[in-house]
Amino acid sequence: MRKVFQAELQQVGDDLVEIANLVQVALRRAASSLLEADVQEAEEVISNDARIDMLQNHLDERSIDLLALQGPVASDLRMIVGALRMSASLERMGDLARHVAQVTRLRFPEPAVPSDLEGTLREMIELDETIIAAVINLLETRELHYADAVYTAKARINELHQSVFSKVTTAEWSSEAQTTIDVTLLSRYLERFGDHGVSVARKVTYLVTGEWDGSPTTTPPA
Amino acid sequence: MRKVFQAELQQVGDDLVEIANLVQVALRRAASSLLEADVQEAEEVISNDARIDMLQNHLDERSIDLLALQGPVASDLRMIVGALRMSASLERMGDLARHVAQVTRLRFPEPAVPSDLEGTLREMIELDETIIAAVINLLETRELHYADAVYTAKARINELHQSVFSKVTTAEWSSEAQTTIDVTLLSRYLERFGDHGVSVARKVTYLVTGEWDGSPTTTPPA
Structure with missing residues (x-):
């Protein structure tokens, strides 16, 4: 029984990584659609x-089944509740990549990004790519220096967001x-x-x- | 033991309502600060x-303790997991009211809303007030017609959002x-x-x- 439980718990972790990988692809393709005004990619x-x-729904169902059937406690319980939270953050990151693609589609055949802000938005995209890559590494290895990489990239994004x-x-x-x-x-x-991405990094750190930890919290709006 | 559990479960429900009441106050005051350019209110x-x-953190800790100590199953389990989700949505609604207040503060002493859009934003605020009031009623009574009121108000907000x-x-x-x-x-x-608000309504309905149910999903961006 314990062995089955550990395998199920491992599967929840693998599902999170799988979702994060899809988010990484979504961001990369949304960015490419935006910068190239490529409506098909969008x-x-x-x-x-x-x-x-x-996939998020599957992960949630699996997590709830684990809670119901295994009655986990302590760190296993926190891991499962954490997975429910992290899947919600990752799903939302996928939505945001979709929103970027939707802006591309609305402006097509014109590019949505004016040339004088292309450099800034390109740098923000690269930092988001750094963040999702670090999140994937963090989920896979639980090495906390990947969380630091997320916070550092986010601090720079905040500056660029204000500069826009x-x-x-x-x-x-x-x-x-x-x-x-x-x-x-x-x-x-x-x-x-x-x-x-910061939310996920903080949850894994916890x-x-x-x-x-004392990582940066939500930015105020401009 | 069962009696203690039911009391704890009731407390989780009461906590959700308390958070929703604070969100309602936050929205009302943020709206007033915005429309009156009142920086102190902001x-x-x-x-x-x-x-x-x-309060969200307290509710989450209470929910996780319930999961750990009581190993709830079936509808009780779904209620607790649902509460974790709903508290996250309500907390986020509080953040958004705060963001509105932050715009007021940044523009003070100028009003942030130009006169030709004041009517539209005022209507959006009233609809959001309808939504948080319906969410509170829904959490308290679980009568699903309150969920319908949420969906109807949100459909109108989407139209106004586009019209802006x-x-x-x-x-x-x-x-x-x-x-x-x-x-x-x-x-x-x-x-x-x-x-x-729609997320919370859908969760209670579930x-x-x-x-x-087939309630409206996220709007695409403009």
Whole structure:
């Protein structure tokens, strides 16, 4: 019985990694669709998001069955409750990648990103890619230096998120309102993606150490 | 033992209602701070948010203790897992009210809302107030017509959210970029607030009926 339980618990961990891998692919493809104004790539990100949602539901059902049938305690219990929480964060990261793809689709055939903000948004995307890669490594190895990589990347994203608003409100900014809306939302989606990565990193850290660390919390809005 | 368990389970339900009541107050005060450009009210919403976060942590600890000590099964188990999920949604609604207050504070002494969008944002706020009131009634009574009230209000919010972007992108829109950013984010916060209300309503419905209903899902971004 104990052996079956450990195998089931391992499966919950594997499911989390699988979802995180799909989120990584979704982000990469959403970014590519955005920067290349590639509507077909955007469509695929949008339709593939259903698979992330389905996997999250499976993981949740598995977790609830484990709680019901095994009555786990102590660290096993916290791991299962933590998995329920982390799956929700990862699912939301998938949604945010989908939202980026939806902006691409709405503006097609025009690019959604104006050339003077392309560098900033590209750097935010790269930092989100660093974050999801570190989250996957953290889930697989539980080595906490990967959590530090997440927090460092998020701190830089926060700076860039603020810089987008600074740029848009300078006298030189002459793009139309639609572009202002698009970059405001894109910057927010990319900031939120990173923030959910921080949530997952904090949860794994808590599971490993039993203590909440002093990692950065949610950014205030611009 | 069973009696203690039922009392604890009742307490989890009461805690959810208490958090929802604080969210209701936060929304009302954030809305007032926004529409009156009242920075003192905004400050209080921002500092009171810590209390919502603390109550959520208490509820989560209580739920995890119940899982560990009582090994609940079937509907009790689903209720506790559901409470963990709902507390996360309610906490997030509190964050969104705080974000609205933060926009007020950033623009003070100027109002953050331009006069030509005040009516639309005011209606969105009223719908969010309808939603949190219905969520409280739903948590207290489990009568599912309150869930329908949530879905109806959210459908209207989605229309208004789109209309904000339509308005901002007309040729007549002449406000500066900062205002465009502010209304884009405010509209998004109010839409998200309603969306988390829908999540809670769906969860309660699931707990009552055992089935997911066909309520509206997340809106695509503009």
